[in-house]
Structure formats: C-alpha cells, structure tokens
Amino acid sequence: MSEDIFNSEFLLVGTNKVLRNRSVLAALTNKQSNDDGSLTEEEIKWLERRAHDGFAIITTAAAFVHPSGKSWSGELGVHSDEMLPGLIDLAGRINSHGAISLVQIFHGGMRAPTEITGKTPISSSRNRTKQSSTNFSRAMLEPEIKEAVQWYVDAAIRCHKAGFDGVEVHGAHGYLITQFLGKKTNNRSDEWGGTLRNRSRFLIEIVRGIRRATPRDFVVAVRISPEYPSCGVTIDESIEVSKILVKEGIDILHLSCWDINNKIQYKNEQLPITSIFSKQLGEKITLITTGSIWDGSDVNEAFNQGADLIGVGRAGIAHPDWPRRVFTADNRRPPFTKLHLSKADLSPKFIDYMQLWEGFVDG
Numbered sequence: 001m002s003e004d005i006f007n008s009e010f011l012l013v014g015t016n017k018v019l020r021n022r023s024v025l026a027a028l029t030n031k032q033s034n035d036d037g038s039l040t041e042e043e044i045k046w047l048e049r050r051a052h053d054g055f056a057i058i059t060t061a062a063a064f065v066h067p068s069g070k071s072w073s074g075e076l077g078v079h080s081d082e083m084l085p086g087l088i089d090l091a092g093r094i095n096s097h098g099a100i101s102l103v104q105i106f107h108g109g110m111r112a113p114t115e116i117t118g119k120t121p122i123s124s125s126r127n128r129t130k131q132s133s134t135n136f137s138r139a140m141l142e143p144e145i146k147e148a149v150q151w152y153v154d155a156a157i158r159c160h161k162a163g164f165d166g167v168e169v170h171g172a173h174g175y176l177i178t179q180f181l182g183k184k185t186n187n188r189s190d191e192w193g194g195t196l197r198n199r200s201r202f203l204i205e206i207v208r209g210i211r212r213a214t215p216r217d218f219v220v221a222v223r224i225s226p227e228y229p230s231c232g233v234t235i236d237e238s239i240e241v242s243k244i245l246v247k248e249g250i251d252i253l254h255l256s257c258w259d260i261n262n263k264i265q266y267k268n269e270q271l272p273i274t275s276i277f278s279k280q281l282g283e284k285i286t287l288i289t290t291g292s293i294w295d296g297s298d299v300n301e302a303f304n305q306g307a308d309l310i311g312v313g314r315a316g317i318a319h320p321d322w323p324r325r326v327f328t329a330d331n332r333r334p335p336f337t338k339l340h341l342s343k344a345d346l347s348p349k350f351i352d353y354m355q356l357w358e359g360f361v362d363g
C-alpha cells in the first residue's frame with residue numbers, strides 16, 4: 001500500500017509542478033565545491049546521477065548566500081552571478097532527467113568561522129561560539145539584518161535565473177535563521193527579537209521577499225529543526241512558526257528529524273515529531289520528513305505519521321537509485337566500501353568526508 005503511494009505522482013499545489021514519486025534527496029554537504037564556491041564536475045555528477053536514477057526532488061548541499069556565511073571549505077556558493085555558469089549546468093542536468101531541482105540557501109551566522117570568512121561571525125546577538133577563534137559572534141545592526149534578508153532573496157533570484165525549480169530556505173541545524181528563531185541565541189529588544197513573532201521576522205521576511213521576487217511556480221520550501229535546544233528552539237514555537245509560514249504561502253515544510261521514530265513529549269502524549277506537525281497543520285501544507293529512513297517499513301511509518309514526501313540523506317548517498325530499490329531486499333545499510341561509494345559517483349573527496357560520519361565507510 002505505501003509502495004503504491006510512494007510511487008504515485010504528487011502535485012505541488014500552487015506551483016503546478018508534478019513530482020514523479022514521493023522521494024526527496026535531502027541537502028547533503030559534500031565539500032566538493034571550488035574555493036570560490038563554484039560547482040565542480042564531481043559535485044554536479046553526484047547530484048545528476050540521483051536525478052537520473054529516480055529521485056523526484058534533488059536538493060543541493062547548503063549553499064552560502066553571502067561570503068560572511070560560508071562555514072566550511074568546499075561549500076557551494078550562490079552569493080554571486082559568477083556562480084551562474086555552474087548553477088545553470090547543474091539545474092539543466094537535474095531537470096533533463098525529470099527531477100525537480102532545489103538549492104538549499106544558507107548562512108552559517110555565528111557558526112561561520114573567522115578562519116573561513118576573515119570576519120567576526122554575525123548573528124542575531126553576541127553569542128558564544130565554539131566554531132570560530134573569535135569565541136563570540138557580534139550582534140547584527142538593524143540595517144545589516146535587512147541586507148541579510150536581501151542576500152537570501154538575491155540568491156533565490158539567481159537560482160531561478162539559473163533554471164532551478166525552487167529553493168529550500170535552511171532554517172534548521174543551528175545556523176543563522178535558527179539563531180534568530182531561538183530564545184537563547186536571540187536576545188534582541190528591537191523588532192527582530194523578543195516575542196516569537198519578532199524572532200521569526202527574519203525568516204518570514206526572507207520568505208516574503210523570495211515570493212515577491214520570483215514567479216508563483218518557483219518552489220519555496222523551508223527546512224526547520226522542530227527542536228533545537230542549544231538555540232532555545234522548542235516544539236511549541238516551531239509549530240507556531242510553521243503556521244505562520246503556511247499563511248505566508250510556502251509550498252513545502254521540511255522537518256529535519258534525524259530519526260523519525262523518536263517520540264517527544266507533547267501535550268501529555270509521547271508522539272513522533274512528524275505526527276505532531278501533521279496533526280497541527282492538517283492538510284494545509286506539503287510535509288517532507290527526513291531522518292533514518294532506509295526501507296519500506298520506514299517509508300510506511302513516515303506516511304502513517306502524516307508525511308507527504310520522504311526525505312533521505314545517507315540512503316541516497318549509498319544508493320543513487322534508492323527510490324527504485326527501497327521496497328526490495330537489495331537495500332543495504334552502512335558500512336559501505338569505498339569501491340561501492342565510488343561506483344555511486346562519490347569522488348575521493350566526498351568519500352573522505354563521509355569517513356567522518358561514524359560507521360558509514362568500511363575501513
């Protein structure tokens with residue numbers, strides 16, 4: 001039953017774009033971009049392969065919208081028109097295989113090390129940060145916040161120009177947008193801090209700006225971490241923010257769960273995060289859920305929890321044709337040999353990076 005749903009087409013209401021099945025390759029940093037942020041053939045190849053082999057949506061790695069947000073070496077950039085030739089090539093090659101292409105637009109905020117950017121990291125507030133030798137971020141001035149909103153909007157316009165179907169705004173994992181959303185990392189007293197409405201203003205202005213600047217068929221997705229304790233992001237507030245985002249007309253809400261089976265306490269019940277969101281938001285929004293999904297029973301569970309689309313990270317790294325093999329027995333889990341990963345179009349650089357993910361690479 002869930003196999004039939006998984007393999008059925010899905011209309012992204014509002015954009016009129018039709019997905020060929022319910023699979024999503026989630027954003028996966030792979031460290032393969034050039035020093036200036038431009039794409040390499042290796043990075044294009046690994047994504048193109050997954051478009052060719054059956055994923056419905058292909059999301060790029062997190063891509064910095066401004067040099068001050070670049071957070072690691074080999075990170076993709078969408079900060080300048082100089083990136084356009086590679087982006088045009090990538091969008092064209094993904095789309096030629098019938099997949100929908102999204103760029104994940106990103107700024108690291110206090111997690112963008114001075115060692116990479118040459119600047120003191122910026123954030124909603126002055127926060128302690130382990131990622132930078134400056135040890136602290138500095139609070140952005142109000143005009144800088146407005147400028148930063150425009151960085152995301154300009155990046156989205158650039159992605160549209162390049163031929164991408166849409167963007168995913170990276171509001172998850174403790175980066176700049178999460179730093180604005182969370183009570184612990186945002187202690188501003190102007191209109192960008194304080195109440196939840198004010199703390200979510202940065203994200204909402206980004207979404208509004210992108211909507212205004214791009215045609216209606218351009219997909220606007222937002223990825224969040226429903227809970228992010230170190231920034232002070234809580235499930236109740238994330239639901240409220242999501243309701244606002246739905247009203248603002250986003251097309252997709254992507255929940256980064258790490259493990260969809262984890263249950264959390266919510267109004268006297270222990271529930272999986274995706275179930276809570278789907279109950280609270282109802283049919284109003286297309287929900288992607290991602291986290292430790294490998295096989296048919298995981299897909300079934302995600303649908304039961306109310307997900308519309310199924311996101312994978314590691315399964316998609318290991319198996320370019322994961323959407324075609326998910327319901328078969330030939331769907332191995334880690335560890336994977338370097339040879340296996342190389343045949344899956346991971347370059348030596350990407351394989352090296354995957355060795356940092358415990359238990360993924362054999363030997």
Ligand SMILES: Cc1cc2nc3c(=O)[nH]c(=O)nc-3n(C[C@H](O)[C@H](O)[C@H](O)COP(=O)(O)O)c2cc1C
Nearest residue numbers: 026027028029061062258290291292293312313314
């Ligand atoms: C190598 C690697 C790189 C990742 N890079 C990103 C990224 O750039 N942006 C992002 O939002 N999440 C990133 N993630 C998180 C994944 O998108 C995904 O949510 C996570 O891996 C859990 O899904 P999985 O269990 O299917 O792997 C990354 C994960 C991995 C393993």
